[in-house]
Amino acid sequence: MYRKISAILIPTLIAVGIIVYMLYRVWDDLLTALQHIVPAYLGIAIIICLAAWWLRGWRYHRILLSLNYRIKVAVTTACVFVSQTVNLIVPARLGDFIRIFILKHDYKTTYSEGISSIVVERIFDIITVALLGAVSFFFIPNVPGWIYLYIIVPLAIGFAFFLFLIIVGKLTTTNKYVRYILTMLEEIRRASLTLRSIVILGASSIVIWMLDILVCYSVVTMFEQQIPFAVIVLAIVIGNLVKAVPITPGGIGTYELAVAATFEIAGIAPAVAFLIAVIDHLIKNLITLAGGIVSIYYLGDWVIPTIKSALNAKLNGGKTSDP
Structure with a gap:
């Protein structure tokens, strides 16, 4: 019991601590910044965010299609919504496992296929985000040297992983455990390394990000700020690469800190940088939460016991419990 409590409580306290610290730094300037809001851009940000979610569902539909599962875009979007909603509540991206259980329950996918589909999604996300960050360097003078590491390392890991997939495809084994891993790698390769998959998943990933x-750009415009688009790109890139390390649930706190810090490096006032980062993430998280709730009802009431059972198993170190 204490293990489950600490697994959720400690990351949550870290997230709260970061937000409180950032608030303390800029509290006196917050009211001034809030006086310059143009509310119409909030609606634009919400519409853009919803479009991105639909496209995420469509991309996941294409990944599963490569694994020979024809699943409606509405269902794949709901799966992504539910898993990301759980990630807002629990640490270590445990919500990703929920998607695997949903697919197995409704479409009889194997666990390896569920894991493979998520790995493909993640690797395209990481490489795309890092590539966008690299492109932004051409338009931003005097980028601090440490930021280059945040871009180069993910790119190197992503391309090394694809090279590894090519090499490992020639291996065979009689060991059942190694064979299971090789089967999963073959599924990942089948879903990601064909020319068709690279074009479709690569192009859709670029549009998604x-x-x-553009959600953040709308928030920037809402506060009537003139921030170069390349700086906004870099801020979102750094925020999401930091968020990819599951220190807090949903990257809350770490994302805001990274985005605000990047804006401050570019000369944006701390209070404005903080507000942009917080509201940008708040819009995305609230839409995720709302979409997750709707998706649970859409998929069926069996999803909630499944979520509880899956999380109990993970937090108990693999031991299952009754829903």
Whole structure:
């Protein structure tokens, strides 16, 4: 019991601590910044965010299609919504496992296929985000040296992983455990390394992340700020690469800190940088939460016991419990 409590409580306290610290730094300037809001851009940000979510569902539909599962875009979007909603509540991206259980329950996918589909999604996300960050360097003078590491390392890991997939495809074994891993790698390769998959998943990933950046751009415009688009791109890139390390649930706190810090490096006032980062993430998280709730009802009431059972198993170190 104490293990389950600490697994959720400690990351949550870290997230709260970061937000409180950032608030303390800029509290006196917050009211001034809030006086310059143009509310119409909030609606634009919400519409863009919803479009990005639909496209995420469509991309996941294409990944599963590569694994020979024809699942409606509405269902794949709901799966992504539910898993990301759980990630807002629990640490270590445990919500990703929920998607695996949903697919197995409704479409009889194997666990390896569920894991493979998520790995493909994640690797395209990481490489795309890092590539956008690398492109932004051409338009931003005097980028601090440490930021280059945040871009180069994910790119190197992503391309090394694809090279590894090519090499490991020639291996065979009689060991059942190694064979299971090789089967999963073959599934990942089948879903990601064909020319068709690279084009479709690569192009859709670029559009998804450009929409994510445009949400922040709308928030920037809402506060009547003149921030170069390349700086916004870099801020969102750094925020999401930091968020990819599951320190807090949903990257809450770490994302805001990274985005605000990047804006401050570019000369944006701390209070404005903080507000942009917080509201940008708040819009995305509230839509995620609302979409997750709707998706649970759409998929069926069996999803909630499944979520509880899956999380209990993970937090108890693999031991299952009754829903």
